[in-house]
Amino acid sequence: MNSAEIKSILEEASSVAVIGVSRNPERASHQVAAYLIEQTHLDVYLINPTVTGEMLGQRVYKSLAELPIIPDIVDVFRKGEDMPTVFETEFPAIADSAAGKAWWMQLGIVNDEVAKQAQDAGMKVVMDRCIKVDYMNLIPEGK
Numbered sequence: 227m228n229s230a231e232i233k234s235i236l237e238e239a240s241s242v243a244v245i246g247v248s249r250n251p252e253r254a255s256h257q258v259a260a261y262l263i264e265q266t267h268l269d270v271y272l273i274n275p276t277v278t279g280e281m282l283g284q285r286v287y288k289s290l291a292e293l294p295i296i297p298d299i300v301d302v303f304r305k306g307e308d309m310p311t312v313f314e315t316e317f318p319a320i321a322d323s324a325a326g327k328a329w330w331m332q333l334g335i336v337n338d339e340v341a342k343q344a345q346d347a348g349m350k351v352v353m354d355r356c357i358k359v360d361y362m363n364l365i366p367e368g369k
């Protein structure tokens with residue numbers, strides 16, 4: 227996917243779910259979620275099945291199925307080898323509205339099997355790219 231396509235995804239989206247967000251402020255998932263909340267136009271939904279309560283001033287959900295909306299972007303912070311399980315577990319919650327949405331695998335995460343499944347469902351797929359870096363570079367004006 228080229229930069230113009232990624233810019234379009236980011237500009238057209240109004241919401242993002244961050245799967246695998248960590249409470250540890252030194253973890254990339256925490257830093258990216260904080261940036262998305264503080265510096266972008268996106269409504270951010272945090273997902274981690276092992277965390278309860280709030281983080282970064284936001285409610286933490288156990289799964290996509292708990293969200294009050296279907297997010298435009300699903301941004302996943304999980305290892306590439308875990309991606310099939312994450313997709314199998316989370317995708318059913320958005321399956322009926324997946325077309326046109328984006329499944330985003332963070333920097334260092336590539337899984338062609340999941341990419342094909344998401345594309346077959348009509349989703350746009352981004353792999354091995356950081357949503358924070360792309361937002362900063364492609365939409366410099368931020369909010």
